[in-house]
Amino acid sequence: MTLTARIGAAPMSGYQWLIVALCTFMNCLDGFDVMAVAFTGPSVTEEFGLNGSQFGLLVSVGLIGMALGSMLLAPFADLIGRRPLILISLALGTIGMFGAAMAPSVLVMGVFRLVTGIGVGGILASTNVIASEFSNTKNRGLAIGIYTAGYGIGATLASLVAKTTVAGDWRIVFYAGGFGTLVALVVIAVLLPESVAFLEQRRPRGALERINRTLARMGMDSASTSDLDASRAAREEAGQAESGWLKRLLAPTVLLWIVFITIMFGFYFVNSWTPTLLAEEGLSKSAAVTAGMAISIGGTVGSVLYGLAARFRPPRVVLIGFSLLSAAMMVVFILSTSVLWLGFGIGVIVGALINGCIAGAYTVGPPLYPSNVRSVGMGWALGMGRIGAILSPTIAGLLKDAGASATQLYVGAAVVVALCSVALVALRRHDPESAPAAKAPAAV
Structure with missing residues (x-):
């Protein structure tokens, strides 16, 4: 049995939950980063004299950086390790946030937003894997749900900072983000260990000692050189048996890409445009930020709710429900914002549902792939998903400049989200957790 399999079968220790918490903390940076632009959107637009297309491009620059970070930096995690890549990415994020805070023009701000995005992309590509690798099989879905909830926590913090400074300097929000990223850099450098799976596979100098140090903190028996040799032999045998996976899994891969996009x-x-659209529809800046904050608050619990629901029904089925409900509630939300307390309450529901969809995509994807190509399959799915993330604010800006109202934009986005359920229905025959064979012992 490989060390990864041993971790998957053993009970979760407090130390493993600490690692999940550290990954969740780093995922907060993603939420804070995206919502820092969203909640300061009206002020940034006013200071730099931006139209809708220009603001949409400013939002998209950060998302492009995330895609570049995920696709270009992630491969280095398999060469130098997850931990060093995370530290490098945190350093880039810190530079980018402080740089955006001091930017004298929108062009300079865009450059630093790109740097921040690259850093965040590198962080996300590694932390998602670490949270999964340090979780056991029973609690992996819940751990990923908690990890995904970090986005909502970070977004809520960004909204609180923005709300306290809505009448003041918007740059304070980015200074706060830079300080938080700097704190994360120090904390991770002190507390986060290297992935056992990476050390087991790559076996750099001192790998066995580092593995046993981590296993001891997890309350597990130490490993030996023969254990590492046996793990390597098992991986090589599995790789030979599962060659040609891409051709066999082309259809579910394309469907999974559609789900992510x-x-x-x-x-x-929802997270990038809500405050700006509501402000331009007549709400005060404070009320617009409050409505956007409701979505962030809902996001802090939505992914955990999805994880709990997925313990009782197949994750794919739960995700179908979440996506359809998200689409419906997005329309209800934009129609109810004239009554602030009602809009706030529905906004919480929208945030919970759409954030739960993200957790669901992370959960539905991995079982589609053999273990030795799971990272490749999920990595490409995440990269393709960034296409949707990049196009969304840009298309919204173009449509807004063409005269589309906030209601029309929300309805259009809701239709796109609803299309996810169509891909998920088609994915049923490829999903091992939905197929009848999943009930057989051999497939458990």
Whole structure:
């Protein structure tokens, strides 16, 4: 049995939950980063004299950086390790946030937003894997749900900072983000260990000692050199048996890409444009930020709710329900914002549902792939999902400049989210957790 399999079968220790918490903390940076632009959107637009297309491009620059970070930096995690890549990415994020705070023009701000996005992309590509690798099989879905909730926590913090400074300097929000990223850099450098799976696979100098140090903190028996040799032999045998996976899994891969693209399209539209659209529809800046904050608050619990629901029904089925409900409640939300307390309450529901969809995509994807190509499959799915994230704010800006109202934009985004359910229905025959064979012992 490989060390990864041993961790998957053993009970979760407090130390493993600490690592999940550290990953959740880093995911907060993603939420804070995206919502820092969203909640300061009206002030940034006013200071730099931006139209809708220009503001949409400013939002998209950060998302493009995330895509570049995920696709270009992530491969280095398999060469130098997850931990060093995270530290490098945190350093980039710190530079980018402080740089955006001091930017004298929108062009300079855009450059630093790109740097921040690259850093956040590198962080997300590694922390998602670490949270999964340090979780056991029973609690992996819940751990990923908690990890995903970090986005909502970070977004809520950004909204609180923005709300206290809505009549003051918008740059304070980015200074706060830079300080938080700097704190994360120090904390991670002190507390986060290297992935056992990486050390087991790559076996750098001192790998066995580092593995046993981590296993001891997890309350597990130490490993030996023969254990590492056996793990390598098992991986090589599995790799030979599962060659040609791409051809066999082309259809579910394309369907999974559609799931990620549609969900991220709606997710980033809701989180990026809501305060600005509501402000331009007549709400005060404070009320617009409050409505946007409701979505962030809901996001802090939505992914955990999804994880709990997925313990009783197949994750794919739960995600179908979440995506359809998200689409419906997005329309209800934009129609109810004239009554602030009602809009706030529905906004919480929208945030919970759309954030739960993100957790669902992370959960539905991995079982589609053999273990030795799971990272490749999920990595490409995340990269393709960024297409939806990048297109969403840009298309919204173009449509807004063409005369589309906030209601029309929200309805359009809701239709895109609803399309996710179509891809998920088609994915049923490829999903091992939905197929009848999943009930057989051999497939458990």
